[in-house]
Amino acid sequence: MNTQTTPSPQFYLTAPATCPYLPGQMERKVFTHLVGPRAAEMNDLLTQGGFRRSQNIAYRPACETCRACISVRILADEFQAGRTMRRVLAANADVVSTLLPAQPSTEQFSLFRRYLDDRHQRGGMSDMSALDYAIMVEDTHVNTRIIEYRKREPGTGIGERKGELLAVALTDTMSDGLSMVYSFFNTRLARRSLGTFMILDHISRTQALGLPHVYLGYWVKGSSKMGYKTRFQPQEHLTPRGWERFDPATDI
Template identity: 75%
Template structure:
């Protein structure tokens, strides 16, 4: 593959495929390659324009008759957790998140497979191998990190025994925020609500770093598995006229 950066990105359109979120709908995506020394700057610009990153590809929906996919970003500086979120933070007070380089490990992959096998048996990633996982983590030309979440144990730290790995997040560090590219967790620990906990931790990290936003990807109204994203208020949605503050119609369940 040619990894030389071009003066300006070239965009391509995928063929129609079944929509993974809404029944009886098809989807198309517009995409470009994120490579070369300008990849991070381009990733920032495209993410702010509603694109998402997957490996060295930036993409966004380009469906002809549907605009259901809406980009979501949390306003980290204004965020205040609801009572239920504070309970989740307290429940996971024994978990430590450690930022590492974007390198895969066998321990991460085992957790990733357990998550897919429990939550996404029929998803597009269901047959990913350890090599596929390694490519997902390492194939990046932007400022990417893996945040590992482990249960704190006696003796953890330098020279001590590392605690159990219970969750991971693949995260891009951008000029205006953190973009949660992909996250996964131990599906047997439902009581901990680890998906919600990781988002809360990213909001905290963004605020501490002086970054205004946490990008959550797409929200699709009517898709129950995406409803949790609108719990994190205040947030903005990317509309035809730009980013607009969103007012939720109801309080969706904390099922992440």
């Protein structure tokens, strides 16, 4: 398969495969390679056009009979945490988040494996090895970082990686915000709602950067796995008419 840099990206279509979100559906994806000096620019444009990044691939659904996958982005500059999300922030007041280069560690992989075993035993990533994880983190030509979330230890200085590792996010920085590429956490700490906490942290980081959007990937209407994404309001969904503000009160 050609991965050489060309003036215009070359797009490819995958063969049909079983949909991991909706029973009885088949999925196909259109994808291109994110390589070369224009990779970051292309990642911006494609993400704004409904694509997601996985390693050096940008893809989006191209299913023949289904349009359930909808790109979602939070309007970070308008977001205000409600009572429930303020409780999540309070429950994690002892957590320190640290922005790091996109470099894998044994500690991260151990948490990643436990997360997959608890949440995604039958998913497409269920048999990933340490090498697969390292490639997922490092195989990028765009502005990617790792954010580690650790329980604060007394006496820990700024930038020190001490304390129990609770969660990790692989995040792209783009011209208009942050894109959460992949995240995982200790699923046995349900009281902390770490998945929600990481999204709140990304909203805060995006606000601090003076940027408008946090990209969450795809919301799949009818999939319980994806229902959490619509809780972060206000947000926009990508429709055939472009990005439009989503009103959960009118969603049926």
